Amino acid sequence: MKRIPIEYAVLAIAVAATVAVVAPARAQTPSKTTYSTAEKIARGKYIVTTSGCNDCHTPWVMGPKGPEPVMSRMLSGHPESAVLPPAPAAQEPWVMTASATNTAWAGPWGVSFTANLTPDAETGLGKWTQRNFNETIRTGRHMGRGRPILPPMPILMYKNFTDADMEAIFTYLQSIPAVKNRVPEPLPPVTPVAAK
């Protein structure tokens, strides 16, 4: 019987050990980890349209069947042309007020205006990077470093999106039509909430 050289024996043991280590790890990894741009856009569109993004970031008008989003201004945030009077004073337990467009919200935090999520370079997310987007959602701060993201943005829930879903959402948002719309800066609280 022909003897196997010791080099081959050691190599076989090493390969077996490597396979033993790597194989279980691969078994737990999803079979697909990279997606095409088209796949990301499709996934992002699904998430955006099922997670309520249009509810606040697309302005509403009153139609024959009630309030409906103006899809020609899809995800462009509070219309800069909609200059609002001061919000009515809040009185507990009613502490929040929304504009008719559903894009401006007054509450104990002040007045928040929903952001322009379209890829317009000057007024939307056109100059944002994936990192800016992720850090905003994960930290609840504008671009991960600035002022707090204000209610009613559900940061506490959205920060749980996976990295893959965040990439899909941002890829989709960068693919939609750009709308030039400079959303006003938020206003600080001016009237303390009246106790009941």
Added chain:
Amino acid sequence: MKASVLFCALVAAAAMTAAGAVQPAAPAPLPRLLSETGLFEADSGTVRADVIAFAPQYPLWSDGTRKQRWIHLPPGRAIDTSQPDAWQFPVGTRLWKEFSFGRRIETRFIERLADGSWRFASYAWNDDGTDAVLVPEDGAVVAAADAPGGRYSVPSRNDCLACHEGPAVPVLGFSALQLSPDRDPLAPHADPARRDYADLRSLVAQGRLVNLPPQLLATPPRIRARTPTERAALGYLHANCGHCHNAAGALDGLQLALAQYADSGNDSVEQTLRSLLGHSSRFRPQGAASAQRVARDGSGHMLTLRMKTANPLARMPPLGVQVVDTEGVALVERWIAGDLQRPYDLQLSRGDLR
């Protein structure tokens, strides 16, 4: 054993390492008490002899708190300073910054781990001042009689990262420019130089900095400004804004470059001026049709408006500040009125720089 056998064994070891079988040991959890982080002598409040005190020439404004800072390097290890603006700190580096409002209230802690990453923590001092306890990741608000409103906010871990992950290296106040022996006498809120505070020369002499370009010792780093006021204002903006607003970090898309560099001659000064003078501001006050960071015609400057506004949703910096730094604002306004409102040629010549 033949060399080929050894080679096979090495291949196997490399494969197993690549597969994750051999990883650096997970770091120990953060100590619960500050006294367990290595700052003090055992059972004592005395700072250890091998811990180095320092004070940056341009300090961060923190609502008027008094601050002390220390660094500890592992024995026999040094910081590689071959890149003057991106020092490489050895694994095991630890830094502390203590904040006092009448009494010690918080100490922040940074540590470089075995895998090269950094971790950040905050410790809140007890009322007796005997020790400080690790603050939860979400931060905390603690009572402090001398703080604005009697309350002091300890930052969350995310807030730590917001500032410290902005530049190339997450250590902000321990750099060639900040430790230059050529200290700026007009820097607001700066600690006076002290013999027991480290600077570039002492650290090189002690062997704690290696590969520092010789010219930075011969001619210590200095912001290459045209006037003393400009030098101090640029230093102030560097320390308070430049960690986020720089040309290479997460916010580079904003094209606002307020960081200064030890190794750039006057390039960083020019870059700052170009990003400010006549540059449109994305931030607009309510009702304003346009706005500029620093307006050429002397009308409203968003740079200083955002520094001094009472609106917490608009104020800069957005973290760690509740009280406007009137001295810092006055310096920047003096610089804009005195140096930036006259006809300005951005092709600076070295003869203009002091």
